[in-house]
Amino acid sequence: MSRTGRRPGAPDTREDILAAARRAFAARGYEATSLRSIAKQVHVDPALLVHYFGSKDGLFLAALEVTIGPSGLFGDLDALEVPEAAELIVGRYLLMLDQEPTRDVVLGLVRSAVSSERAATMLREFLTKEMLTSLSSLIDRPDGQLRASLVVAQLIGIAMLRHVVRSDAVVRASNDDLVSLVAPVIEGYLR
Amino acid sequence: MSRTGRRPGAPDTREDILAAARRAFAARGYEATSLRSIAKQVHVDPALLVHYFGSKDGLFLAALEVTIGPSGLFGDLDALEVPEAAELIVGRYLLMLDQEPTRDVVLGLVRSAVSSERAATMLREFLTKEMLTSLSSLIDRPDGQLRASLVVAQLIGIAMLRHVVRSDAVVRASNDDLVSLVAPVIEGYLR
DNA sequence: CGTTGAACTCTACGCTCGTTGAATTATCGC
């Protein structure tokens, strides 16, 4: 049982680390997550994380590097009528929050943004890139950007209540329930 | 220049500590705030905070103990027509976020809830007590509680974008702008 | 004016953290 040195086989430890880190940051945020705790999950020495990613910060960046489509979540909605667009916005957003990697990215950013200016900036850029710009272009009005931001506010609020505060009604509601209640509201912002 | 022992005069150090703690927790959240940093702000030894409040946790609880009216933010809206109620909801909420003590309580809870189950529960109870129950009673429907939660989601989202993410459009918008855009949406949830 | 208790500080303990540098073991190209 060799305790030190390289391991036999070809394990993709690097990916395991990234996955564990993403989960940990999503569950507790940057400050409350220690390199040691991530390392323990992967059964690896903490120093290995530093070796691969340079620092805790580097690991955070690598773990939350984003991979949604080229035009973001809502990039292809221009052609649609407003009611259909609204439904798709809510539906796709909720779907994203149900899927492992993207959900953890969003939650990791949210949970870290509240205590780190750095992460707040990352979240701002993520929201702008993935949601705000395509939403604003859907709204043909001088206050389009503000309206788009309020749509995002509604969506972020839902994530907060569902995953952070764990408010009863929102946790129990089905995605379809939420779509049918929230879509009309989004519609209001879009026109 | 006596460095140790009781100070002359009758300074209300205890209140100063609470105020500084509230500001600190609101700015950085529970985990990222150290007793030592709060103590430094008040020019006091960290041990004094422990002497007064027992522990960091105790200080957190004391600092964020809430003081809104007896019936919460929205307790007196039953009699109103829906459009007026909606405007008041948004207006009062934004006002609360402009005022020192209550804003810091909310932000402190939000910033701490993301990394502590404990604080998340406190925030859930705060939202229930101050907003959800009176809102649900405004909505005469089987899904009233879910609708009320979505109102809260919209409001929390606005606080997130304004104070945490610092999203441009939301930061720059005036309270009146926000009321006139958001109130109709709230109206939609209320009926 | 003396005593008691409250306000306040000092020192220090034990813990956890991020990070470092050297040592060890495996893989891969030649």
Added chain:
DNA sequence: GCGATAATTCAACGAGCGTAGAGTTCAACG
């Protein structure tokens, strides 16, 4: 098979943290 290089662990550092206990100074009340 050898040599380079990648993967991995170990032991330790310095710093910051929350907290405990003992000590010091003041105010209040008799």
